Amino acid sequence: MLRLADIAPESVLLAGAGRAILLQIAYPAIGYGVARHSDFANRPMDRLNATLSYIYALASGSDDDVRLMRRAVNRAHAGVRNPPRPTSSSASGGADAPEGRMEPSSNAPPPETNAAGDVDVVRGPRVAGDLDDADVARDPHAAGDAQGAHDADAAGDAQGAHDADAAGDADAPGAPDTAGDVGVASATAGTAHPNDPLYDAYDPHLQLWVAATLYDTALTVYQTVYGPLDEASADHVYLEYARLGTTLQMPAELWPADRAAFRAYWNETLATLRVDDTIRGVADALLRAEKAPLPIRMAMPVARLVTVALLPESVRREYRFAWSPRRDRKFVRLVRFGAPVYRMLPRPLRRWPQRHYVSRIRTDYA
Secondary structure (H helix, E strand, O other), X not given: OOOHHHHOOOHHHHHHHHHHHHHHXXXXXXXXXXXXXXXXXXXXXXXXXXXHHHHHHHHHOOHHHHHHHHHHHHHHHOOOEEOOOOOOEOOOOOEOOOOOOOOOOOOOOOOOEOOOOOEOOOOOOOOOOOHHHOOOXXXXXXXXXXXXXXXXXXXXXXXXXXXXXXXXXXXXXXXXXXXXXXXXXXXOOOOOOOOOOOEEOOOHHHHHHHHHHHHHHHHHHHHHHHOOOOHHHHHHHHHHHOHHHHOXXXXXXXXXXXXXXXXXXXXXXXXOOOOOHHHHHHHHHHHHOOOOOHHHHXXXXXXHHHHHHHOOHHHHHHHOOOOOHHHHHHHHXXXXXXXXXXXXXXXXXXXXXXXXXXXXHHHHHO
């Protein structure tokens, strides 16, 4: 029977990274948290590095690795909230975790306005280009107006981190960042955005959707390459993937009870996803990756094809991605020839990224 530790370390899952992120930010409360507190255009690798370190720690890292990554994510999320959270210092010097009932995050995008401030009722379709030329919608306002915390990538609730002690452990949400890397304070962390959806990176429902996209994308890519899982493995892996949320603040009972319940939740949430020009701007920066390392930029035409191919059709339409039978055939050919080649690679080579990221957790996040 396969486990999370058998699937998550497979480097082919990286082919689904773009799909997972686009599904996440199509949920407006998540998308606006990313747009206001991250900077894809100038720091394109931050989100990927932090997410991979977190997933690999859960799949095959030590308890200390998991603790470090939980603390790093909590710190990164501390200021990701609209309206901003009032800060107060505890006796131990850390910010108190939010208490009481939070206002629910909104899953409705704000109305789009024109230069005069009037609401645009009708938006015309864009002209479809070729995926190899970054077939993404452009946003002249370039989402992500400040360099900030890596992302709203695993949004969670306002309860404390699992092992925070009474003295105010650094794992607690809201604890100030002193490690530097992941939790760089956003320049907009204290700025209210009254026209944006409500969002809070400690909202367990946002964290649930992020975890759901990572699970569904991992299984989609894995089964595309290796074929369907047997029922026992599928059930076991599904339950293990809940750790992506419960390691932070998502209560275990929020994860759908079984795969059938998950599919119902998935389909219901897909129907609520909405993408506006702000979110398209984030997607544009992601899929262009103009400041990514050269090897990644060279791979982006293929990455764009795979990302759009793997998206549900309804989400493709929200992003206004062009798709055609020709592109679909191109993707099918890529899988037909690429999957057997990947399966033939030695296991240590296939899992090199996992070993690399886990080996750096104590250096990068301690």
